[in-house]
Amino acid sequence: AQSVTQLGSHVSVSxxxxxxxxxxxxxxxxxxxxxxxxxxxQGLQLLLKYxxxxxxxxxxxxxxxxxxxxxxxxxxxxPSAHMSDAAEYFCASSRSxxxxxxxxxxxxxxxxxx
Amino acid sequence: NAGVMQNPRHLVRRxxxxxxxxxxxxxxxxxxxxYRQLPEEGLKFMVYLQKENIIDExxxxxxxxxxEFPKEGPSILRxxxxxRGDSAAYFCASSPTxxxxxxxxxxxGTRLTVT
Numbered sequence: 234a235q236s237v238t239q240l241g242s243h244v245s246v247s248x249x250x251x252x253x254x255x256x257x258x259x260x261x262x263x264x265x266x267x268x269x270x271x272x273x274x275q276g277l278q279l280l281l282k283y284x285x286x287x288x289x290x291x292x293x294x295x296x297x298x299x300x301x302x303x304x305x306x307x308x309x310x311x312p313s314a315h316m317s318d319a320a321e322y323f324c325a326s327s328r329s330x331x332x333x334x335x336x337x338x339x340x341x342x343x344x345x346x347x
Numbered sequence: 348n349a350g351v352m353q354n355p356r357h358l359v360r361r362x363x364x365x366x367x368x369x370x371x372x373x374x375x376x377x378x379x380x381x382y383r384q385l386p387e388e389g390l391k392f393m394v395y396l397q398k399e400n401i402i403d404e405x406x407x408x409x410x411x412x413x414x415e416f417p418k419e420g421p422s423i424l425r426x427x428x429x430x431r432g433d434s435a436a437y438f439c440a441s442s443p444t445x446x447x448x449x450x451x452x453x454x455x456g457t458r459l460t461v462t
Binding site: 239265269274275276277278279282284323325327333334335336337338339340 | 351380382388389390391392395403405406438440449450451452453454455456458
């Protein structure tokens, strides 16, 4: 069975500082990996995804993530935090493309301090 | 293009009543997924449907919960005899049938409160 673990349920960063959100997955086969962002009282928006190919994936809003099979990790980073990045972030995995359920981590709530 | 639509956005039910949540997928999408987000938790998969078929309901509670995705019309998640523990945000997502460019598109959710 798949599982996704996000280290740190809350992260506080200063505006302009590096954002690093950690995600580790457990899967018997390399999964498909996703990062979603959820703003208050809204649905989830896809930031980026890894399916196959290049292990460094660039997404929207300046975010990127690197798939490291040896570490079973898919950490999300952004070089410089903006106030608008305050939200909850979810890492998720799927066993394959199209037609499979997503397994989510517990989420990390990001607070950006001015 | 309209995204995934869910209604109602907020639903209040008394214990013992029925809750019906509706989801209209992105036009042309034939896969629908329902997820539940309990307070302070991540999303948990409930059920995966294609038109007129339930493909995977491994996350659905065995009793009181049912889902359908008819040939015409929205997908419906039905909760009978609601209890306080059903209070949560219920999200619907849809995806296209095929393609390497796989992504689930999420709706804004229905927030169910059971009083």
